[in-house]
Amino acid sequence: MTQSIQKILIANRGEIACRIIRTAHKLGFFTVAIYSDADRNALHVQQADEAVYVGAAEATASYLNIENVIEAALRTNAHAIHPGYGFLSENSDFAKACEQAGVTFIGPSAHAISLMGSKRLSKVAMLQANVPCIPGYEGSDQSDATLIAKAEEIGFPIMVKASAGGGGKGMRLVETIKDLPAQISTARSEARNAFGSDELILERALIAPRHIEIQIFADQFGNTLYLGERDCSIQRRHQKVIEEAPSPFVDDALRQHMGEAAVAAAKACNYSGAGTVEFLVDSDKHFYFLEMNTRLQVEHPVTELVTGLDLVEWQLRIACGEALPLTQKDIHITGHAIEVRLYAEDPRHYFMPQTGEIKVWHPPTNARTDHGIQHNMAVSSHYDPMLAKIIVGAENRTSAIRKMARALGETQLLGVNTNKQFLQNIIQSPAFSSNDVTTAFISLHADNEAVLGSARPSFSQFAKAALLFSILKNKAWLAKEATETRWQQSTHFAYPVILVCGEIKASLTVTAQNGQYRIFNTATKEQTSLKLVSFGGHILEVEENHHRKKVAFSAADDTLYIDEGAGHFTFTCVTHTKTAGQNKQHSTEINTVMDGVIVAVLVEDGATVNAGDTVAIMEAMKMEHPLKAALTGTVQLNSIVAGDQVKSKQTIATILPASEVTHEQA
Missing domain, CATH: 3.30.1490.20 (ATP-grasp fold, A domain)
Known part of the structure; x- marks a missing residue:
């Protein structure tokens, strides 16, 4: 007999923990959050009724520590554990540990998790169940x-x-x-x-197929049904980027055939709870089993929007021993929904994950946003870089695309680079609108500067940054006072502003004349005039060449974060910084890209390397990052070995250029 559940521990963090807490509270459950050193003040911790510390920032010491998570549930008298997705959600040993501790695991049996966690064994089971396989x-x-x-x-x-x-x-x-x-x-x-x-x-190998998945649910009485499909074809490095429901490629007949195959897959392992059966579909609409995820999916909200159902509520009710509330004939798909994943990464620099502190966060007003973000939150290197999910629903795909484009435009996140502009460029691309969507989409349509965004800020962006620094450094120049008082009295004074963005340095002057600001680049001789329309909060509104535009910004000392619709840029004001000499053409240092762990050192101290050779590999945000030599020379390692924790921009080696080695030897 299923234990009466009144209190649920959420064995996860971030947006999915907040999502589960929201539905649990709606249904009257008490909730317990867990947290690591990195998440002591996280939003999911604040939203839960109780919270328990489970270990250090590293996931293996906290969110992946089965003993600590179970102990947290027992300490708080939690009756059930919801694993969310990721971490321990598909760990059969964790499901067994919950059962042994007398705590309900909100998910399928350990047997189902183990079976479907093996691509080899699950494929054998699917072949026996007559599910189409590659x-x-x-x-x-x-x-x-x-x-x-x-x-x-x-x-x-x-x-x-x-x-x-x-x-x-x-x-x-x-x-x-x-x-x-x-x-x-x-x-x-x-x-x-x-x-x-x-x-x-x-x-x-299926070249450029569709990646389409079927959401299934099963209760403890043998009832199983499917809730339509999601198209998750747009992927990067096999990670989903944009998801939509229903798939514009799937017709009613294919939907039924895939749905019935997904139900057969679930029944083959006596499944219970929420699950997703993933298929690859070729251009002739032949579909093949890929894998089954024995948990809630990241992209479950699009299914919720087109079915009108709360999938987390269904999970909780099934865990309490209730039967499925609907039958297959009661499931109806209405309208169209799209979800995008907002990542802390920089598409302009090979999608490098980003760390830092969130200075400004304003989610869109016309969309559902599942997130765990708050102001001044630190984005660390310890966890997946996904920050939020933005989801829209509309009566049809065309309207949903339009709503998503606006929702992304409204989204303001400053302090950490994100893939927002990349997502917006994809959503607004002709290829996406025309439904030319396969797993090859990004390589075919989005691997170019027009979609990725330029890594170099334009002169117009430098000009707006210079104007902002001028205003922020001189409080008397705020808003209208700037044009009506102080600067009108010194019309011809050129205020100097030297800015650095990445590897680009620009020496500018800002001059006020007749209610406008003239920004001049002393090196390139470029110039433009900006009319200040309004200034307040985190928004600057200016007019340039009769084009009025809003710029989101945040400033801290000599650092300025801006987003004016062409991507997130960070500018540093070095006007009053003493010059330490000319920069070398090539850096001789090899520095880490963020906080992380060195997983391999590939050369010995004193070895000769060529420019572009990988010297070491570090891991951060669940990804490996090669650390390469920028020039040819001899390696001098800084006492670094595999397993070492490293900080952002830490020097792990120095390259002594070949010319210097030759000179010393001579």
Whole structure:
């Protein structure tokens, strides 16, 4: 008999923890949050009724520490644990630990999690259940010889995949047989390091398919149904970027066939709770089982918007022993919904994850925003860089695209670079509107500066930053007072402003004349005039060439963060900073890109490297980042070894240029 549930511990953080707490409170449950050193004052901690500290900032010491999470539930007399997604949500040992502790795990059985967590075993089960699968090899004989022989039978191109885990690790596209042995070796190594298992499967490669998933639900009485599909084809590094429901590619007949196959997949493992069966669909609408996620999905809100259902509520009711509230004939899809994932990353610099402090956060007014963000929140390197999800619903896809474009335009997040402009450019692209959407979308349509955004701020952006610094550094120049008093009395005074943005330095002057501000670049001789319309809060409104525009900004000392619709830029005012000499053409130092962990040092001290060679690899925000030499020379390591914790911009090595080595030896 299912235990009566009154208090729920959420074994997660960020936006999904806040999302679960919202529905739990609506249904009358008490909630318990857990937190690490990095999350002591996080929003999910503030929103829960109670909160328990579970360990250090590193996820392995806190959110992934099964013993600490279970102990937190027992200390607070929580009757159930909701794992959210990520962390322990698909960990069968955690589900078993909950059962042994007498705490209800809000999810499927440990057996179902274990079965579907193995790409090899789950595919075997799906074949037995007559669920369409991609031709391949999923046998227990894992020798290289067998894998190579089976690959020849399947045909190329072929996908080599780690049986455990996901996220693209241990996954390789192999075009020819001569490349296969090396790719098998690499995939094994990645899989072993990431998931503790080097077991692989092989599948025929589907080039540029659709990635379409079916949301299923099952109760404890054997009732199972599907809630339509989500199209998650737009991906980067096998991570979803934009999701929508329903799929514009799926017709009623295909929806029914895929839905019934997803239900069969769930029944094959005696499933209970929320789950998602993922399929790849080719251009002829043939679909193939990819995997099953035994948890709530990041993109579940689009299903909620088109069905009118609260999926977290269904999870909680099923955990309490209730039957599914609807039958399949009661499920109706209405309208269209789109979700985008707002990441702390910089698309202009190879999507490098970003850390820092959020200075301004204003979510859009015409959209649902699931987030765990608050002002002055630190974005650390310890967790996934996803900050928020923005979701819109409308009567049709065209209207939903329009609403999403506006919602992204309204979104203000300053202090940390994000992918907001990248998302907006995709949403407004002709390719997206015309439904030319496959897993190859980003490589075909979005791998260019027009979509990624320029890494170099324009002169107009420098001009607006110069005007802002002029106003902020001289309080008497605020708003209308700036044009009506002080500057009118010194019309010809050129206020100097020297700004740095990234590697670009600009020497500018700002002069007030006849109610306008003339900004002049002393090096390039570019100039423009800006008319100050309004200034207040975090918004500057100016008119340039008869074009009025609002600029979101935040300033702290000599640092200015701005977003005027062309991406987030950080400017530093160095007008009164003493020059330390000319910068060298190439940096001889190799510095870390953010806080993280060194996972490998690839060269020995004193080794010779070429420009572009990887000296070490660091891990941060669940991603690996190569640290490369900028020039050819000899490596001098700074006592760094694999496993060391490092801070942002920490120097891990110095390259002594080849010319200097030759000179010293001579």
